[in-house]
Each structure stands twice: as structure tokens, then as C-alpha cells.
Amino acid sequence: MANEQTNIIGKGITIRGSLSGGGDLVIEGRVEGQISLKNHLTIETSGRVEADIRADELTINGEASGNIDASARVAINNSARVHGDVKAPRVVIEDGAVFNGTIEMDVKLPDDI
Amino acid sequence: MANTIIGSSIVIDGEISGDEDLVIQGTVKGKISLKESLFVEGSGVVEADIETQNVEIAGRVTGNIAASDRVELKTECRVVGDIRAPRILIADGASFKGNVDMDVKER
Amino acid sequence: MPAKEFASSATGSSDNTVIGPSILISGKLTGDEDLTIRGRVEGEVSLTRTLIVEPSGIVKANVSVKNAIISGVVVGNIAATESVELTQEGRMVGDIRSPRVIIVDGASFRGQIDMGDATPRAEGATPRPALVRATVRPGVSKPAMISKPAAPLPPRAVTATRVEGTRPAPPPPPAPPVLAEAGKKKVLVKKKK
Numbered sequence: 487m488a489n490e491q492t493n494i495i496g497k498g499i500t501i502r503g504s505l506s507g508g509g510d511l512v513i514e515g516r517v518e519g520q521i522s523l524k525n526h527l528t529i530e531t532s533g534r535v536e537a538d539i540r541a542d543e544l545t546i547n548g549e550a551s552g553n554i555d556a557s558a559r560v561a562i563n564n565s566a567r568v569h570g571d572v573k574a575p576r577v578v579i580e581d582g583a584v585f586n587g588t589i590e591m592d593v594k595l596p597d598d599i
Numbered sequence: 600m601a602n603t604i605i606g607s608s609i610v611i612d613g614e615i616s617g618d619e620d621l622v623i624q625g626t627v628k629g630k631i632s633l634k635e636s637l638f639v640e641g642s643g644v645v646e647a648d649i650e651t652q653n654v655e656i657a658g659r660v661t662g663n664i665a666a667s668d669r670v671e672l673k674t675e676c677r678v679v680g681d682i683r684a685p686r687i688l689i690a691d692g693a694s695f696k697g698n699v700d701m702d703v704k705e706r
Numbered sequence: 707m708p709a710k711e712f713a714s715s716a717t718g719s720s721d722n723t724v725i726g727p728s729i730l731i732s733g734k735l736t737g738d739e740d741l742t743i744r745g746r747v748e749g750e751v752s753l754t755r756t757l758i759v760e761p762s763g764i765v766k767a768n769v770s771v772k773n774a775i776i777s778g779v780v781v782g783n784i785a786a787t788e789s790v791e792l793t794q795e796g797r798m799v800g801d802i803r804s805p806r807v808i809i810v811d812g813a814s815f816r817g818q819i820d821m822g823d824a825t826p827r828a829e830g831a832t833p834r835p836a837l838v839r840a841t842v843r844p845g846v847s848k849p850a851m852i853s854k855p856a857a858p859l860p861p862r863a864v865t866a867t868r869v870e871g872t873r874p875a876p877p878p879p880p881a882p883p884v885l886a887e888a889g890k891k892k893v894l895v896k897k898k899k
Binding site for chain 1 (some may be wrong): 723764766769779781797798799805806808809810811812814815816818819820821822
């Protein structure tokens, strides 16, 4: 991942459609549709995403609605507003974040429950 | 070793079981079975059958008590029910209504 | 019987209920005080204060509380009027309804989260009372049973008020429907081990 560059979708940009790629991506603008990324996606505070998202790792500081499937980790930070279903081995919700939807992680329960 | 305290505002309706001392300051209805000691404090209200090793009651108990060692009814207590234990102490001032059966083999 | 002394000294700590590690309660538990679970509770729990499930604690119940701090295992739904926090060791399967939900890295969770229409907290960096308490309270854990009644009481009172003070614009608690629901579901969950 280190040798791939970071792409930025700036504040003034709106993308409708499907977006895929290998590098890291930072969204400061709007994306509607689908995002499929091999690496790290960051939605900045100004970013608005209405899309189903697949990525390795996802950091959300802005708004996201849609289903999220991350192979490593999803961080929903305190300024984030997220609506949708999240599937990832690790999900973190900071205090102050707004989230509505379901979360699916592996939960290891005791045998006798 | 008394790890468990049921505080005065707590109401439990159901069954409590365990291997440690239990202090009841609140209300328990249902059934209590312990391998250690039960303390029903002054504020405690128990409407339950009790099975334990030792019981000390300063509060109110309605139900049958079976202790493998000892039952102590303290001055302020009010107990209604049958008591079965090899050793039973009833303090002056305690109020008790029920049968006492001390004909149990000591362990 | 040394426990006798403790029993009487415990009278002072009447707003601290602890369910010890070997205790199993099955049924319905209600109260107006903080509850710390180190053992196992099955059925239904409803409190007007804070529920703390410590790492050894297992709760298989529908829960309605003001705050919940989960470091153990919870299977069931939680409705909290203020906050729910899953700490690093927390594991939960079930739905959460609460205006504030915090999931710390390392926690695992499966289920639905409903924070309602919480307005975005402008400065999300407000103090995090739940976290503060999470770190303070478990320190009280095992060894200090005797000193316990004296020590933790004042700080709790302080944090409790601070929670209310620092909460910006709490949205109306969405409790009633869930409470009713939880009440009905009790029957399903209420079974002995």
C-alpha cells in the first residue's frame, strides 16, 4: 500500500457512479454510487458519501450512508454521521459519532451461553 | 469473601444461586440457594425459599429456610416460615412465626 | 465467621450492588442504583442508573438502564437513556438503542445500533465521563472488598452529576417502546441454565 499514491476527491467535486482503485483515497467532496478500494478510504469532515463501500480500511469523519464492507477496520470518528450496515473484523465508534444501522463483527462468546 | 451485595433499591424476582456470601439489603423474591452465608440486613426483604450454609437475618424473610450449619434471627428481624438447621439462634426481640426443625445431621 | 463484620460494615454502601463471580441470578432485576456484574445474570435487568458488566460478567438479558459499560459478555438488547460503551474487552450480541454508543477498538459487537436522531455534537471532544468511569471503577474490582464501601462512593456521586452536566442536548429518551418490548421478551430469555 505504501507505494501507491493517495488520491483526493476535493471539496468541489461530485462523483456519481462507481469508483474503484488500488491506492488510498481521501474524499472531501461528494460521491454517490459505489466505491471499491483495495486500500484505505478516508471520508473527511466535508465529505458526503452515499454509496456501498468496499475497502480494506475505512476512516469516517464526515457523512456516509450505504453498506460498508471492510476487510480490516472501520473507524467512525466523533464528527461522523453514518447510516447503514457495517461489516468488518474491527469497528470503532467514537463518542460523539452518530450511527444508525447494524454492525457485524466476529463475537466470540463463551460456550455455555 | 462476601462479593455479592444486593443494594437497598434493588428488586430481584427470580432465582439466585452461587458459591459465595450474599448480602441482601434490597428485595429478593423467588429462590435463593447458596453454598456459603446469606446476610439479610435490616433493610432487606426476602420472599423466597432459602437454602444455604449459614443465614443471619436482621430484616424480613417470608419463606422456608434450610441451612446446613446455622440460622441466626437477630433482634429486629421478622421471619415467617419454617426453619431447618442443626443450630438455630433466636435473639431477644426477634419476631418469628413457623416451625423449627433442628433434627438434621451436622456435617 | 469474619464475614459477619463485613456484612454489617456493608450497610453503609447501600447504593452499590455487586453480583459476585460465582453468583447466578435468573429472573428479573430492577433497581435505582448502580449495578456491577461479575457473575451471571439471565432474564431482565432494568435500572435507573449505571450497569457495569465486568470482564468476568455474563449477562443474558434484555437490559434497560441509564448508562451501560460493558467489559464482559452481553447477549440481549440494551436500551439506555444516556450511553452504552463497549470497552476493549466487551463482547455483545444484540441491539443497542441509546443516544450515545461508544465502541472501543478491540470490542466485538454484532447487532443493530440506534442512536435516534441525535443532533451532531458540535464539539465531539467533550469529556467522556463514561470512559473516565470505566477506568476508575474497575480498579475497585476484586481485592478491596472491605475498603470498598468507604472509597468509591464520593467519586461516583461526582461523576454521576458530571455526566448530566456535560451531556449536550440529550435527545428525548426513546425508552418506552423498547422497555415494553423488553418486558415481553423476558419470558423468552427467562430460562434456567
